[in-house]
Amino acid sequence: MNILVTGANGQLGNEMRIVSRGSQDHYIFTDVVEVEGQETTILDITQLEAIRRVVKEQEIDVIVNCAAYTNVDKAESEPELAELLNAKAPENLARAMKEVGGLLVHISTDYVFGGDPYNTPCKEDQKGTPTGVYGLTKLHGEERIIATGVDYLIFRTAWLYSEFGKNFVKTMLNLTATKPQLKVVFDQVGTPTYAYDLAKAIFDIVGSRKFDGRTGIYHYSNEGVCSWFDFTKMIAEYAGNISCDIQPCHSEEFPSPVKRPAYSVLDKTKVKDTFGITIPYWTDSLRTCIKHIKEQ
Ligand SMILES: NC(=O)c1ccc[n+]([C@@H]2O[C@H](COP(=O)([O-])OP(=O)(O)OC[C@H]3O[C@@H](n4cnc5c(N)ncnc54)[C@H](OP(=O)(O)O)[C@@H]3O)[C@@H](O)[C@H]2O)c1
Numbered sequence: 001m002n003i004l005v006t007g008a009n010g011q012l013g014n015e016m017r018i019v020s021r022g023s024q025d026h027y028i029f030t031d032v033v034e035v036e037g038q039e040t041t042i043l044d045i046t047q048l049e050a051i052r053r054v055v056k057e058q059e060i061d062v063i064v065n066c067a068a069y070t071n072v073d074k075a076e077s078e079p080e081l082a083e084l085l086n087a088k089a090p091e092n093l094a095r096a097m098k099e100v101g102g103l104l105v106h107i108s109t110d111y112v113f114g115g116d117p118y119n120t121p122c123k124e125d126q127k128g129t130p131t132g133v134y135g136l137t138k139l140h141g142e143e144r145i146i147a148t149g150v151d152y153l154i155f156r157t158a159w160l161y162s163e164f165g166k167n168f169v170k171t172m173l174n175l176t177a178t179k180p181q182l183k184v185v186f187d188q189v190g191t192p193t194y195a196y197d198l199a200k201a202i203f204d205i206v207g208s209r210k211f212d213g214r215t216g217i218y219h220y221s222n223e224g225v226c227s228w229f230d231f232t233k234m235i236a237e238y239a240g241n242i243s244c245d246i247q248p249c250h251s252e253e254f255p256s257p258v259k260r261p262a263y264s265v266l267d268k269t270k271v272k273d274t275f276g277i278t279i280p281y282w283t284d285s286l287r288t289c290i291k292h293i294k295e296q
Pocket of ligand 1: 006011013033043044065067068070108138
């Protein structure tokens with residue numbers, strides 16, 4: 001198969017580059033800019049004709065869409081751009097794949113939930129109630145993909161981190177190494193996800209052709225539950241940053257342009273049952289990622 005990855009310079013895109021090394025399928029990595037040392041085809045996913053051209057020329061069977069507008073706070077002041085990248089652009093990819101009978105693998109988020117209070121893990125068919133522009137535009141993206149009639153796998157994930165780009169783990173590695181004290185919110189709980197684990201799951205599902213007849217939305221995060229405070233404590237412990245005094249605090253101590261879900265745990269039963277995969281526990285994956293960051 002010919003598999004095109006968009007947003008290949010981002011966190012998940014870079015992990016797709018790693019997991020697909022040595023694949024029997026032919027992977028083509030695309031993004032809006034080239035990065036030194038990485039083979040990248042330029043493709044702006046807001047441009048339908050450009051997508052159609054590359055799909056035709058490269059005879060693409062599957063698109064894995066890792067591109068998105070991911071700045072949750074900034075989206076509040078740039079709703080049109082967020083809608084373009086998170087809703088219209090995925091529809092473009094879906095239309096292009098529908099025209100050739102291909103598959104679109106798309107990534108969405110736990111932030112499609114959060115408006116309704118709940119305290120049990122969210123299943124795929126729970127009604128979307130986003131609390132901000134980012135979550136709303138990601139929900140629109142899902143709806144627009146489904147409306148095209150394309151074959152799709154939508155993976156909703158959460159709290160993504162990796163050794164690439166900017167993310168919570170890298171920020172906290174730095175802060176816990178340099179600050180004597182740190183306050184971190186304990187009233188928002190969810191599950192971190194190592195982007196490598198998600199990329200590997202996508203790679204295995206696509207590579208094994210297990211997607212036939214399994215169009216749908218699936219939840220994927222690492223296993224377990226924690227607060228941002230617990231997450232930070234483990235980051236500091238694994239990094240050996242023992243001199244920072246980390247204390248829990250309430251979200252209201254850190255005013256933000258967007259309200260985040262208080263309970264943001266995804267139920268992963270469907271993805272495990274459908275594809276027969278096992279998912280690593282969050283602390284095991286965190287330890288692995290920090291080891292890789294330290295080796296860089
Ligand atoms: N990060 C999280 O915590 C999180 C949580 C839940 C779900 N997700 C979802 O997971 C997916 C992957 O997230 P990520 O953290 O890997 O994202 P990321 O690191 O922000 O990477 C996104 C990539 O898309 C590129 N891009 C932007 N506009 C584009 C365009 N018009 N055409 C093609 N590429 C474009 C970006 O380039 P520039 O950097 O140059 O703009 C970047 O390389 C996204 O769908 C996101 O919504 C993320």
